Amino acid sequence: IGGLMTMPPLHRDAEMSRPYFASLRRLADDLATEWEGRHDVRDLSMGTSQDYIVAAEEGATMVRVGRGLLERVRSDN
Numbered sequence: 001i002g003g004l005m006t007m008p009p010l011h012r013d014a015e016m017s018r019p020y021f022a023s024l025r026r027l028a029d030d031l032a033t034e035w036e037g038r039h040d041v042r043d044l045s046m047g048t049s050q051d052y053i054v055a056a057e058e059g060a061t062m063v064r065v066g067r068g069l070l071e072r073v074r075s076d077n
Contacts, residue, residue: 001035001039001040001041002039002040002041002042002043003040003041003042003043003044003045003061003062004024004028004031004041004044004045005044005045005046006020006021006023006024006045007046007048008020008021008046008051011051012050014050014051014053014054017047017051017055018054018058020046021044021046021047021054021058021059022058024044024046024058025044025058025059028041028044028059042061043061043062044059044060044061044062045060045061045062045063045064046058046060046063047060047063047064048063048064048065048066048067049064049066049067050067052065
């Protein structure tokens with residue numbers, strides 16, 4: 001296990017995702033201690049185009065920004 005991933009409920013307000021991201025970070029910290037030497041729980045995949053900033057503030061190491069990229073490509077054409 002190299003990390004954890006979460007998808008919070010969809011909200012218009014990115015701040016509504018913060019508790020889910022913070023909870024996953026705490027879980028990862030707890031598991032890293034419990035599993036030390038057996039699993040590396042360093043990656044946190046959390047956040048999407050709408051809440052990636054909040055996710056990064058809460059420790060995300062990976063975010064999913066597909067919609068953001070697609071919207072950018074469409075607007076450039």
